[in-house]
Amino acid sequence: MTKETSPLLSVSDTGTRSPKMDHQNESQEIVDEGFEYVAEQTGLTFFESLMTDEPQAGETEEMRWLREVRLKHKHMNWFQRPSLAILCSLVMLVCLGETLCITPMIGLTMKKVCEGIVVVHGEFDKPSDDVLCDPKEVQSVMSGISSLTMILTGLACTFTSGTWGEFSDRAGRVRIFGYMALVRVIGNSLHLWALLPSTPYHKWLIILAGSVSSLSGGMLALLANANSYISDIVEADHRALSMSIMMSAVYATMGLGPMLGSVLVKSFGGGDRLPIYLSITIGSLATFLCFTFLREPRHEEALKLSQATFIERRDSISSIRSNHTNVSAKLATYGRYQFLRLLDVFASVKTLWLNPAPDGSLIPRYTVLMLVILDVFFLSMTVASMPALVLFATYQYGWRSVELGYFISIGGLGRAAVLLVISPCLLHLLRNFYNPLNHSIDRIDVTCIKISLILLTSSIITVLIGKEHQEALFACAILQALSAFCSPTIQSAIIKYCSKKFTGQCFGAIALIRSTVMLIVPPILLRIYGSTVSFKPELFLYIPLTCGICAIILSNFLHIIDDATMVPK
Template sequence: MTEEYHNVNHQNNDYLLDYDNQLNTCCTPQIDNEDDLEFKKKLKNLEKEWYQEMVEKYKNLPWYRRPNRTILFIIVSLYTLSFTVLASPLVILMFNNFCATNQVNNKSSVEKTIHVSTIAAKTIARAFATHSSTETVAIIINTTSSVMEIPKNFIKTNDNMVKSSFTFFSKRMGMNMNGAESICNGIKDSQKTISNIQSILATISGILGFFLSSKFGQLSDRYGRVFIFKVFNVINIFNSIFVIIYFQIIKKYNLILMIIFLSIGYFSGGVMTLISNSAGYVSDIEDKKTRTISIIILMSVIYLALGIGPLISSFIVKITNSNIIILWVSLGLSIISTILTFTLLVESKNPKSLQLANERYNQKYVNNSRSLSSFQFFNIILSFFKPINRLWLPKTQNGSIIPRINVLTLIFVDIIQMSSCMGTMHVLVLYCILKFNWSTIQIGYYMSLLGFCKAFVLLVIAPLIHNLLVLKFNYRVNTQSVDDIDRILILISLIFIFLSILLLVITNNSYIVYLTAILQSLGGIISPIIHSAIVKFSANTESGEIFGVIAVTRHLQMLVFPVFFLQIYSFTVDKFPKLFLLLSLIGSGVSCIISYFGLITSNEMANVDIELEFEESSE
């Protein structure tokens, strides 16, 4: 048995070396590969063998001990919930942390500023109307930014009445440092300060995500998807702990500490990297023809968690009138997700696939680094960028560059639509806090609506449209290149995104913001379609690296556009706060045009797909 295993293993190694040489040849830019079709056949057979081995290995085991989507979706949901519950409370906590500290430090002023609602201010002001004093307490009405002065000696002589009045209104309106509403959300200085802090955090997130996404994708191909999930969860626990330390223990506003403590979670690469690793896991256990639908379901699960998270936080804050408790909820979810990852999640990649990935890595990076030891540091830095070369596809055997054009177009459209949606999210929240006086509860409702609607679109509407195009209109699924189904779904999504931004530009109503969340959700199908379309041009063996490269490009835009829009908003908040929406609208329109003219269905790649399918059926 052992001798037979070694003989088979030796044959597999020879086969892998032969495959490896062909793979390196095929992926060299600007060099025609005369054996492209033959290479695809060998690679397809090899991946099919590995897939069958995994099926045989786990077929007699219980479902929870096999690689499966159910456990993956549960873990991904809990992981996503752990940071989405923080989304809206964290903004309010940042505002309150800044404003409370600055009010305390303003000792030279004879005025003490108390932020209350319009009703509270008017009621208390009427009670103090008959009193006069040179020393007053200013009550700022958030909705109008007007000031009412109250005699300070009246507060001293009527201490009990004042305390009871303020206690009532503070409980009703969340007037405490950790309450539901910001104590300074009407002050534009705080808007500018928090906008700048979020710009810095977005920059850090983009830089770390840019450098780490491709590396995590590469590591997932070499050491497995589960290994990366374990790393993500450990980082997530530390992130929750450090956020609690800052707002619960340190408390006093400190710019440097706030940035450091709120940046810990970015070392996991962010939600883009989570999606990439999850999509890689799904690709390992799903057939190519069902992969698109599986990735759509994965994205719907993530969007569902993105919707439930803010809703949970809004519900808890409304009951407890405290944002701090959400930090502990986040920590609890992180711990549960980590336990499930370490105990139940089973590796999806075949050990031979991991071996191949390590051999290729050693050949491409380690050996080259040794031969150029004097430039070793430069090579280490360069290794973070090398996977991006995978987007520059080689010419086909007939000299066509259609696959290259399609991939670059998909990446460009993905960057623009991400910048129009995710890139403006922080700014839109700040705008709604300023314009419509939104609190944690309203922010939570908006984010929940966005997440729930995207989940519904991906779970229900997207499969219906996909099946309608295939069964009713006879569009054919091409597993090797962009097809008409991809083009139609991408264009429809972009049109809905364009309409959602247009409504925000031309209207001035908080209810319209909720409506635009529904319209934007109808465009949510674009992300899984782009993911599945790009990975069509790669082997399953390297899907982790390809998904990692997609995450890199997304982090690149998240590095640039959120900071860009936040700075635009910071400079224009006094005069034209909607400028960021106008710029986003222009970008969305451009992406519609580019997707219509730039995506080309390739008959040549379709013929390759047909031939491969014919060979498979003849077997």
């Protein structure tokens, strides 16, 4: 069994660790060390890693940047110094502001739709609270609004997520967090205004107002920027664990947010609007902190290098413009110029298209592409299916904002517990049997991915089998929570193959692909649900079930490269 020490401990600390136990006690040691490892990592990883202040022989540029950034911020106050604790706190603020709105917005939208139905039917004499609408009619209109909002949201996220990733390489991670939080505040404010009783009902007003927040790139762009932040402050071989801790903070907030919203709706006056007011306040606080107190973790050389690369590419595109006097030639040149600018939005995706290995092998390229496809399947089974699943719960079980809040909270808090406790234990256990690799996907990654995909597929099967009982949805939430380590494992595996100078572009490319999935899959599922809700409302679940089966099959073709020289740099 390989002895593993924390990268956050000094040499003197690691020298005092207990020796290995005898072979007959090895299994007990794994369990004991696993929980010791969790306590050690979840506490100490929240402080910056201890590494020597002096240059080391053979030090890479990436390690030099990391060391110099730590030296630069060494004498700052702990609440200003870039660290995993600061990142988690900031992301939790933004996520709390986002998740507080989820279930109240659904409730307010359903009330607004009911008002619109009343107007169509000409029932003006009844107060809005006394009007009873046909649930199937409300569900049909809601699915249409949700699917159109998803399309606009997906388009906005697709065209902005990759741009945010590259922009963070040039402008810095913290500034991007500030811009994202500000856009969310504006979007939530407009969405609330569109749903107020004093605002006349209009379907497209609700759709457009609900799509403004997506200009921030959505949650996927936020997580991509958080992963880029981690890559600036954490060594390569400990990024997966750091990403898991960050994701646990996100999922914990995603669980607490709807639950807090449900408590506010149930305990105080103001109805569904009170959580939204709190959300806007929290988002404003996050924006203020990003532009005042927090410090940038990215090295100045890296910022300048990314800026120079951007200017070079921009000048290359601009060079096609000419001074033709002929109108048709001008129009053709202008059209080509705008087309190239449009393609430039997707420029970050090329970072995932690896060059051939030194021996000409394309295995690394195919491995990255398979990991991306697995991430697409994972997203289709979880986040992308959630809008239709929420509407299914409101129709099948009569759930409203309070019940939905509890359901989402179970999933969020469960994922947080898995990433904070079970995932580190599992990683530590697997490292006793397999050697981790920094240049390629390893057996630890493959095992984690397979386990999570099996759990995800089981969660969909559970709902299909027990669709008549609401307990099946809670069982689904628990099983999906147990698979939470799939996403950070896949993303940390992908980043092993990418250039460390442009990590923002790489994570931005992943976010762009995920945004494209969110553009396509949720509206499809919502359309299927809206068309089949009257006779077979669970039919849409067969699409994520198919994705799960395909993902399990595909995971068996992931190829591990033991020789680091066979991976293109």
